[in-house]
Amino acid sequence: MTAAAPTNVCIIIAAKNAAGTIAKAIASALAEPEVAEVVVIDDGSTDDTAAVARATADGSGRLNVVRFEENRGPAAARNHAIAVSKSPLLGILDADDFFFAGRMHQLLAQDGWDFIADNIAFIDAGQAAGAARNIDRFAPSPRLLDLVGFVEGNISRRGVRRGEIGFLKPLMRRSFLDQFDLRYNETLRLGEDFDLYARALARGARYKIIHSCGYAAVVRGDSLSGSHRTIDLRRLYEADRAILAEAHLSGEAAAVLRRHERHIRDRYELRHFLDLKRGKGIASAFAYALAHPGALPAIVSGIVGDKTERFRRSRSPAPVALGGTGDIRYLLDALALERAE
Known part of the structure; x- marks a missing residue:
């Protein structure tokens, strides 16, 4: 008999006005047998985000939905989720994205890390339903990322293809965050992920990357970056x-x-x-x-x-609108990766 998968991961979803997408996000997280908790923070939504989220519960008791009456920003929402959760491993899922089946298994098969992330597929919203059948399969090819490589990968240059690896969505060990008293900087509403990962790497975090793709970032024409203040x-x-x-x-x-x-x-x-x-x-x-x-x-x-x-024609694989073409773009450069047999 095959042993049951350990349930030791908390998935954190900070959401604002995400009633149209959050059900798919939650369902994809609850479908992972390694996920012990899904904590949704409704960050001051003016739509039915919280109600839709609660209706997505699968009866396992793993879903916890908390509502903020006023918007406090993603950093504050994620910090609150960390505070109310109990799992030793923490992962972030944006409210309009979703996991491909088996993502946690791929990540947890690796050892020797404090943070671990996989490739991201940027998918046009109109193609999201069938995306799991169309993504490329890459060998894991694990490697460690240091602070220099991480920061360098987040400096964009006009006309130059880059990865913006701050977009990666790693699993994080709570023990490492607690050891160095690390949490999201609540003054930030832009780059809060980059800042947390950079501070962790500055304190010696082992940040492992695998090239397997388990995270789908859904691209919409009305959800592009650039709305920051x-x-x-x-x-x-x-x-x-x-x-x-x-x-x-x-x-x-x-x-x-x-x-x-x-x-x-x-x-x-x-x-x-x-x-x-x-x-x-x-x-x-x-x-x-x-x-x-x-x-x-x-x-x-x-x-x-x-x-x-x-x-100039943009060559960036960063999350730009795909125009309904059905194309899938990968955060980690697919041309440089070894495809799985």
Whole structure:
């Protein structure tokens, strides 16, 4: 007789106005026999997210739905879920995404990790129903990711294919988070995942990646990134500065984190300039630029880049709208991976 799979994973779903998608997300998590808990935090929704979530319960008692009356952000929602859960392993699932069957088995077959993540398939919303039949099968090819590789993989460059590996959705060992008193930074509403993983890696976390694909990120034309506020960019580069100030980093790790800080700060300066232009006029925007000469290169290069963007075809596998083509894009570069026999 085959032994029953251990149930030691809590899946955390922070949701806001996700009534149309959360049932599929919850069902995919409950279908994994290794999942002991699914904790849904309804983060101040104005639709029926909480009711739909509760109706998805499978009778096993593993689903816990908590509702915040006011929106507190994904970091606060996830921290609350960690606090009310009991499982030794924690995983994140976005409310409009879902797991492919067998994801937990693939991840838990590996050892020697504090964080472990697999490949992500970006799937057009119209193709999600049949996605499990169409995804490519990759050999696990496990490897460890260090802080330098992680941060470098989150610095985008115009026209250059990159992975944005901060999008990865790892399982995390609660014991490691507790040992170093790590939780999500609740001041962040952008890059809260990147910040947590970077702080963990700065403290020696073993972050393993396998190339098998178990996570489906559903891409919708109305759910693209870019809706963040300008202040969110500022808080993210300030979080980088906090890591630089608090962690004992190697010279190489400190250098790449400073590059990421500068990358985010440049984006902030451009957005702040454009905000001033829209809100107070071009004179006010140029007055700011002249008073902050260090911001001028970012502003000028950002404006030029935006003006010429339409002449360049994006090569990024990051979550862009797929246009209903049925294509599947992978976060980890499929061309570089060994396909499973």
